Amino acid sequence: MGVAGIVKAELYLQISWLRSNRILFALQLFWPYTAILVIYVMGSAYGSVENLASALGVEDPLLYIVAASAIMFAASGIIDQTASVALWHRWLGTLPYIYTSTPSFTRYLLVSGLTSSLFQSAFNFLALAPAAFIIGGLSSGLRLFLVFAVMIIGALPLIGLGITAAIASILAREEGNVLSFLNPLLVFLGGVFYPIEILPRILQEASTIIPVRYVVDAARLAAGFQTPTGQGILLILYSLALLIVLYNGLASLGVSRLERATRKRGLY
Amino acid sequence: MPGMRHVRAVLWLHLVRTGRYMTGLVNWAVIDGLWISIYVLGALMFTDPKDYPVIAPLIFWAILAWNLLSTPVWVIGNWAKFYINIGVYEEHELAGVSHNLFLSVRVIPAVMVALISAGFVAYLVHYVTGTNVLVAENLVVLVLSLLAILVISISYSLVLAYMAIITQAPAPMLDFLNFLVFIVGGVGVPVDSLPPLLRWIAAITPYSHPAELIRWASIGKEPYLGVSWEAVLTLGFVSAAVLLAYSMSRRATRYARKYGLRGIGRT
Numbered sequence: 428m429g430v431a432g433i434v435k436a437e438l439y440l441q442i443s444w445l446r447s448n449r450i451l452f453a454l455q456l457f458w459p460y461t462a463i464l465v466i467y468v469m470g471s472a473y474g475s476v477e478n479l480a481s482a483l484g485v486e487d488p489l490l491y492i493v494a495a496s497a498i499m500f501a502a503s504g505i506i507d508q509t510a511s512v513a514l515w516h517r518w519l520g521t522l523p524y525i526y527t528s529t530p531s532f533t534r535y536l537l538v539s540g541l542t543s544s545l546f547q548s549a550f551n552f553l554a555l556a557p558a559a560f561i562i563g564g565l566s567s568g569l570r571l572f573l574v575f576a577v578m579i580i581g582a583l584p585l586i587g588l589g590i591t592a593a594i595a596s597i598l599a600r601e602e603g604n605v606l607s608f609l610n611p612l613l614v615f616l617g618g619v620f621y622p623i624e625i626l627p628r629i630l631q632e633a634s635t636i637i638p639v640r641y642v643v644d645a646a647r648l649a650a651g652f653q654t655p656t657g658q659g660i661l662l663i664l665y666s667l668a669l670l671i672v673l674y675n676g677l678a679s680l681g682v683s684r685l686e687r688a689t690r691k692r693g694l695y
Numbered sequence: 696m697p698g699m700r701h702v703r704a705v706l707w708l709h710l711v712r713t714g715r716y717m718t719g720l721v722n723w724a725v726i727d728g729l730w731i732s733i734y735v736l737g738a739l740m741f742t743d744p745k746d747y748p749v750i751a752p753l754i755f756w757a758i759l760a761w762n763l764l765s766t767p768v769w770v771i772g773n774w775a776k777f778y779i780n781i782g783v784y785e786e787h788e789l790a791g792v793s794h795n796l797f798l799s800v801r802v803i804p805a806v807m808v809a810l811i812s813a814g815f816v817a818y819l820v821h822y823v824t825g826t827n828v829l830v831a832e833n834l835v836v837l838v839l840s841l842l843a844i845l846v847i848s849i850s851y852s853l854v855l856a857y858m859a860i861i862t863q864a865p866a867p868m869l870d871f872l873n874f875l876v877f878i879v880g881g882v883g884v885p886v887d888s889l890p891p892l893l894r895w896i897a898a899i900t901p902y903s904h905p906a907e908l909i910r911w912a913s914i915g916k917e918p919y920l921g922v923s924w925e926a927v928l929t930l931g932f933v934s935a936a937v938l939l940a941y942s943m944s945r946r947a948t949r950y951a952r953k954y955g956l957r958g959i960g961r962t
Contacts, residue, residue: 461874461875461878462734464874464878465734465738465874465877465878465883466734466737466738468878468883468884469734469738469741469754469757469878469883469884470737470738470740470741470742471741472883472884472885472888472889473738473739473741473742473746473750473753473754473884474738474740474741474742474743474746474750475741475743476741478740478741478742478743479740479741482740483740499733607722607726608722608725608726608729610726611726611729611730611733612729614729614733615729615732615733619733619737620733620734620736620737620740621736621737621739621740622740625736625823626823627822
């Protein structure tokens with residue numbers, strides 16, 4: 428099975444899943460709105476949107492909250508679609524079948540993870556698009572689309588990170604979903620709803636290797652009604668490029684290590 | 696006395712299980728702490744820093760209350776699918792052990808998760824705002840109100856668990872409802888800060904009354920209906936929740952004995 432076959436199969440799986448789980452489909456559409464509602468209702472009760480605009484340095488805080496929620500759900504979805512899927516197959520007992528089927532395991536993880544991640548990200552951004560249009564019309568919709576474009580670039584290192592985590596889980600023979608902390612950790616260190624500078628120093632340092640941080644920076648530029656400086660954009664793109672090399676390099680090494688280990692002891 | 700023997704056995708079982716899955720439990724607490732911190736820090740960004748001494752404790756106790764009401768829903772309510780699917784239900788039925796007892800004792804890991812994650816959030820909020828959030832003007836009322844939330848939550852979780860016996864309860868729906876309760880149920884924000892329509896909804900939400908008492912006991916914020924009325928309503932809702940859980944357990948047990956378990960294979 429080639430790359431196109433895996434993409435087609437993965438898309439078919441995602442669409443079938445949504446079609447056969449109508450309640451969950453509706454819930455998935457509403458989930459990003461619950462995050463916005465919690466932040467907005469709680470924040471407004473204890474303060475004001477003006478304070479938020481000043482704390483985050485954006486001129487359109489409502490649009491920023493929408494974009495931030497889309498980033499949060501997309502980032503979580505990407506890790507779910509890569510790291511957690513491998514564990515899920517292991518629980519089901521289907522992992523050995525996938526491992527020994529015609530597309531190589533590396534190709535399966537990469538192509539399937541990329542397809543489902545992009546599908547989920549697009550789903551989350553589309554779910555929130557009406558909110559962006561209501562807040563600021565076409566201009567806000569385009570800004571959200573811009574953030575989505577950056578999110579696609581941000582997805583590449585996240586997929587590498589997810590695959591690395593999946594392989595670590597298989598090699599460590601870890602039965603529990605202990606890697607599930609990755610999702611909130613990435614969002615927490617990404618500073619989605621707050622400036623990263625308020626966190627303890629060590630967490631600020633850790634956030635420099637978190638791809639979500641740079642996607643969030645891009646979202647702030649988009650929601651700030653500022654003319655982004657060439658230097659600012661380049662810094663974001665260079666950082667993401669470095670992280671793509673780092674995490675996908677780690678994933679490649681991990682896959683080789685996994686293949687050697689499984690030839691020796693089998694896969695279970 | 697078989698009753699006490701059962702209590703000891705179930706307690707021992709859950710403690711052993713908690714110890715064996717300690718990594719998972721700590722992992723869960725970390726995950727909870729991180730998710731909660733994301734929302735708490737986000738909400739704090741709306742606040743003027745000079746209001747932190749009042750707002751930070753309010754947010755912290757609201758989050759702890761929500762943690763106490765939502766974690767048992769997963770640990771007891773959603774866990775019922777394993778109780779049913781792996782055949783443990785029948786084992787306990789044959790041994791004459793109360794399902795209420797077995798499921799309720801799951802509150803041990805639930806509370807551990809809630810407390811560990813609350814500790815993390817307290818540290819973080821303290822770091823960010825420089826405010827000590829662990830303040831209480833009336834410690835007794837604060838603890839009793841938190842306990843009231845826990846009892847209502849356990850009862851609600853048992854109702855969900857028994858619903859899984861006669862029907863199915865999709866897990867994401869549980870989380871969605873928890874979020875709704877947090878927003879419109881007067882837990883996350885004081886009832887008097889809500890729009891008029893939502894105040895009525897909050898008034899009939901069981902959790903809003905102990906939550907109002909928590910705000911009064913921590914920083915002295917006057918409850919929406921006054922202390923006495925909130926206390927009476929809290930007691931009323933606690934009693935109603937316990938009775939509902941008991942009646943649901945009897946109904947579900949009768950159903951299962953007659954027709955078998957419907958929840959098998961469903962999540």
